[in-house]
Amino acid sequence: MIKKMSPSESDFDIPPKNCYRMVILGSTKVGKTAIVSRFLNGRFDEQYTPTIEDFHRKLYSIKGDNYQLDILDTSGNHPFPAMRRLSILTGDVFILVFSLDNRESFQEVQRLKRQIYETKSCLKNKIKENIDVPLVICGNKCDREFHRQVQQEEIEQLVAGDENCAYFEISAKRNENVDKMFQTLFTLAKLPHEMSPDLHRKVSVQYCDMLHRKSLKNKKPKNVGEAYGMVTPCARRPSVHSDLMYIKEKAIGGGQGKNKERCVIS
Ligand SMILES: Nc1nc2c(ncn2[C@@H]2O[C@H](COP(=O)(O)OP(=O)(O)OP(=O)(O)O)[C@@H](O)[C@H]2O)c(=O)[nH]1
Numbered sequence: 001m002i003k004k005m006s007p008s009e010s011d012f013d014i015p016p017k018n019c020y021r022m023v024i025l026g027s028t029k030v031g032k033t034a035i036v037s038r039f040l041n042g043r044f045d046e047q048y049t050p051t052i053e054d055f056h057r058k059l060y061s062i063k064g065d066n067y068q069l070d071i072l073d074t075s076g077n078h079p080f081p082a083m084r085r086l087s088i089l090t091g092d093v094f095i096l097v098f099s100l101d102n103r104e105s106f107q108e109v110q111r112l113k114r115q116i117y118e119t120k121s122c123l124k125n126k127i128k129e130n131i132d133v134p135l136v137i138c139g140n141k142c143d144r145e146f147h148r149q150v151q152q153e154e155i156e157q158l159v160a161g162d163e164n165c166a167y168f169e170i171s172a173k174r175n176e177n178v179d180k181m182f183q184t185l186f187t188l189a190k191l192p193h194e195m196s197p198d199l200h201r202k203v204s205v206q207y208c209d210m211l212h213r214k215s216l217k218n219k220k221p222k223n224v225g226e227a228y229g230m231v232t233p234c235a236r237r238p239s240v241h242s243d244l245m246y247i248k249e250k251a252i253g254g255g256q257g258k259n260k261e262r263c264v265i266s
């Protein structure tokens with residue numbers, strides 16, 4: 001019954017080039033899940049629940065084209081370094097989060113940025129400086145300005161000279177700058193900025209299903225100029241095997257040199 005109600009990716013007919021994975025990384029308690037929650041349902045929860053790893057999927061129809069965005073909300077405790085490496089390898093766009101009131105969380109973002117560039121350059125067989133990974137760094141909890149532990153100058157240093165990297169001070173709690181941050185991330189990734197939560201109509205599964213059937217009947221979607229998005233209920237994280245196949249495909253598609261086999265996925 002549920003299957004019939006929820007349009008699957010194949011129902012939606014999403015070309016692989018329109019499928020993306022967004023990975024959110026950072027220390028524990030910096031607000032990663034709070035940002036994801038703002039993105040998916042516009043809510044904020046004061047209560048803290050540690051994340052092990054959460055997977056979400058959002059489907060979009062934007063001006064007649066379909067897109068799939070997978071969202072991987074990681075654990076700040078990262079008990080399994082191999083899982084973190086896998087999430088970096090499979091990620092297409094990244095959000096690195098630190099808390100403005102926590103210096104150590106900023107240092108973790110510095111390490112993470114380095115790790116992403118190193119891992120991706122190995123995968124694509126490029127040098128670190130030439131790697132183009134769309135990435136936004138978020139200084140979260142700007143509502144706690146009074147307790148600030150990270151200065152603007154050091155943040156600027158981290159982002160300087162990097163065309164594919166942007167920085168935003170945000171508050172998931174007050175919903176400050178969150179939409180703008182997402183718009184920038186999608187623009188950096190050359191994705192439609194309508195994927196940002198404030199720029200499309202959020203529709204239910206039932207509504208989406210109806211639109212989908214209509215568009216099949218008419219061959220072309222009626223609302224070609226519109227943008228709407230739907231969170232897939234009960235999205236399941238792809239298996240590690242699927243992830244590895246995905247990485248392999250990307251390495252073959254994106255590699256330039258002869259030494260692709262040198263990148264070891266461990
Ligand atoms: N004041 C303030 N609190 C926030 C903000 N964002 C998140 N929090 C709170 O900070 C705590 C941690 O938020 P989470 O989103 O669970 O943190 P996380 O990074 O996902 O943590 P892990 O899952 O352990 O990695 C929760 O109590 C949130 O309510 C914010 O912008 N301002």
Ligand SMILES: [Mg+2]
Nearest residue numbers: 032033050051
């Ligand atoms: Mg979390």
